[in-house]
Amino acid sequence: MLSHLSSQTTIPPLPTSRPSPPSLLRLRLRLRLTQPRVAASLSISSEMSSASTPLHAEQYEKKEGKTLLEFVGSGQAHVDDDLAVLLAHVQTACKRIAALVASPFNNEIGKSGGGGKGSSLDSSRDAQKPLDIISNEIILASLKSSGKVAAMASEEDEFPVWISDKGPFVVVTDPLDGSRNIDASIPTGTIFGVYRRLEEIDHLPTEEKAQLNSLQSGTRLVAAAYVLYSSATIFCASFGPGKGTHAFTLDQSIGEFVLTHPDMKVPPRGQIYSVNDARYFDWPEGLRQYIDTVRQGNGQTGKKYSARYICSLVADLHRTLLYGGIAMNPRDHLRLVYEANPLSFLVEEAGGRGSDGKHRILAIQPVKLHQRLPLFLGSKGDMLELESYGNIQQKVNPGYEV
Ligand SMILES: O=P(O)(O)OC[C@H]1O[C@](O)(COP(=O)(O)O)[C@@H](O)[C@@H]1O
Known part of the structure; x- marks a missing residue:
């Protein structure tokens, strides 16, 4: 169903640091027969990293194991092709941000003005930008390459950025919320809202239509999502009014968001x-x-x-x-x-x-x-x-x- 994605999008391959589930199973089986001690240690290390333990093949068959792109492309999310392409690009941008916030090298970058004069990075490298600015640039680049976005309005930009007259969507975003605590590795998140471009104001000057498109009422949202960067990276999205809220967890072993919380319901009462x-x-x-x-x-x-x-x-x-x-x-x-x-x-x-x-x-x-x-x-x-x-x-x- 998502065959159109491969022809219209340029999604860079994500590194897969571990073998895919079937090959891992085969490897363990072979080792068990030949080298019992190595097989045991392999088994322990894969169980220890249970947060990213791959789902078994039969679980992938079920709804719970579907990747975000499979869910969106299979018709379950009831989104049109344009929105599916946009989501494909957005999720890739978020994987990049997830890698960035978890990087051992972000210690200086995360500080506001990190890498500026006097910082340890200043002498050895070009000045680094704070992570929220880099995240903003990652998202802007992904929206541009999707070919589906007319304007992006971000917390990091004073004014909305006009991207393309033909883009069917307008995206509002906070690229990296909570970044004031990032030096302490406290969870952060990206927030997105997606609107349709207001075609009736296409004739207005660029700045004016960018502004008006970005100030649409929340009742006109066609999709929304947040991505949580924490012990797990979670992509929580709604693909439209009446379509529910679904959360996908990044499976590090395959580099994909897989459906882990279909049709979430906030309990009617909490404590x-x-x-x-x-x-x-x-x-x-x-x-x-x-x-x-x-x-x-x-x-x-x-x-x-x-x-x-x-x-x-x-x-x-x-x-x-x-x-x-x-x-x-x-x-x-x-x-x-x-x-x-x-x-x-x-x-x-x-x-x-x-x-x-x-x-x-x-x-x-x-x-x-x-x-x-x-x-x-x-x-x-x-x-x-x-x-x-x-x-x-x-x-x-x-x-x-x-
Ligand atoms: O200082 P307060 O009122 O507790 O605000 C905390 C809130 O501010 C935020 O850090 C966002 O603030 P910034 O946009 O200034 O980063 C939220 O993530 C957090 O919920």
Whole structure:
């Protein structure tokens, strides 16, 4: 089904550091017959790396083992060919970013301005760019080579970049969220939203149509995804309204994202709240009351809630999708266009709710590309309970240093 991909796309081959599953099995069998001790050690090392243990052939036959491209191309995702090609390019860009953030050489690069004057890299190499800038360039290059994108709007660019008059899609992105913690190897993530190009404004000057295309309401999203770079690399996507949220885990042994979490559903209730608790004294009364209530077990569920806060939006949301509860940042900090909208779309497709504390996120009409807002995402029951406290948006925002 994806034969059109090979003729229209240029996907560079990814290195496969380990033998493919069938050849690994054959090798183990041969060694077991000839050299029992080597065979045993091979068996131990492959079991130790269980996070990337290849699926067995029969699992690949089932839906769970499908690669992202197989899932998209098999018709299960119900996406058109243009979107399939775009996704093929986007996932390759994310594999490159995953390799970059895990690289032993990113220590200096990750620091803001790393490699500049005075850094250890300065004397020996050309000045290096911070990882979020490099990630931005990787994504832009992949969108350009897809041939499917009219404009890209990114957290890293002041204005949207116009790519091609003919591209059917507009992509909004935060190329590497959470990068402020990257030196500590804390999880980071990439966020994407995909819109159709507004053909009715094709006649406008480039800058104007780039801007207007990027400011579409979240209700017009045709796809959204985040990629979590953590102990596993997870590509979590929704391929359109009503098509659910599905997560694919990078299988390092074959260099492909394989379907591991089909049709994710955020539990209707969780027992976790995720917020920067140090801001308690800057919170409004309603938010303080809610947190005080659920942490004492006096909320609607009667359960004592726990706190979890990684301070990396994609990671905090991924945990919330799996375990339920609420991931929140009550101050005007996160961005509507390329963070809140795509993530709300994914949460809603998983049966949850996304709000700024007063309104459904997807219904907010963006007016500026880098517009900030309070963000609350999570289990429907918990979200409705929180919103019933009324006053939950933190308007005191003294510009925290960490
Ligand atoms: O300082 P706060 O309010 O806890 O904000 C933390 C949030 O900021 C982010 O780091 C994004 O901020 P930046 O866009 O400035 O990197 C999120 O990943 C995280 O959830």
